[in-house]
Amino acid sequence: MPCEHRFINDLNPNGQLKYLFVGTFNPSWNRPQNDNANWFYGRQYNDFWFIMPQVFGQQSLMGRNFRTNRQYLMNWCTQQNIGLTDLITNIQDADIHNQLHNDIILSVNDNAFDKFTQIIPTDxxxxxxQNANSLCGVYLTRYEHTLLADGIISNLWTTVKDTCYNLNINCHDLVTPSRQFRTLTRIQKLDNWTNTIQICT
Structure with missing residues (x-):
């Protein structure tokens, strides 16, 4: 049984984008204790909605009433000309009855996706x-140096970088907002993002 993206219909954001944030994959398979996101970065152990809005001078949306409200977050991003997407749309050779496949897909180890051979990338x-004339920046929401060299995630991100380079669009990696990475506090991560993201003038 293939594992498609949990938000497969939202991977190609509409509207005129100024910023595009790129993650890796959010599986449709359910996590233990139903610890699933209602939308991108919506799990309680991810500080994306604390960090990203404040980079643009807005209030944190980390509160549960914001973070779990799919439609509110979608509308907010549209108003701010921000798009969210992920590198992978579908893993076709994933088997939900295979415990190893479950462990890989529900983990936070993106490098383990190389165990699969039938991965469908997001376009x-x-x-x-489509947004070449309005995009100020495209950002990967994890450090590039932590990716497996010549691995599937690294190669997909390289393709994105090459597209940005050819269009003269700023493109950069960011420290992950996930709390699994505890070396930096959420405030230090906010500083990192603020110093890295180029705000449109």
């Missing part, structure tokens, strides 16, 4: 090309 290049 992020089309989104970038």
């Amino acid at each position: 992020i290049q089309s989104t970038i090309n």
Whole structure:
């Protein structure tokens, strides 16, 4: 049984984008204790909605009434000309009855996706090309140096970077907002993002 993206219909954001944030994969398979996100980065152990809005001078949306409200977050992003997407749309050779596959897909180890051979990437290049005249920056929400060299995630991100380079669009990796990475506090991560993201003038 393939594992498609939990928000597969939202991977190609609409509207005129100024910023595009790129993650890796949010599986449709349910996590233990139903610890699933209602939308991108919506799990309680991810500080994306604390960090990202404040980079743009807005209030944190980390409160549960914001973070779990899919429609509110979608509308907020549209108003701010912000798009969210992930590198992977579907893992076709994933088997929900295979415990190893479950462990990989529900883990936070993106490098383990190389165990699969039938991965369908998201067409992020089309989104970038459609917004080439308005995009100020495209950002991967994890450090690039932590990716397996020549691995599936690294290669997909390289394709995105090359597209941005050819269009002269700023493109950079960011420290992950996940609390699994505890070396930096959420405030230090906010500083990192603020110093890295180029705000449109």
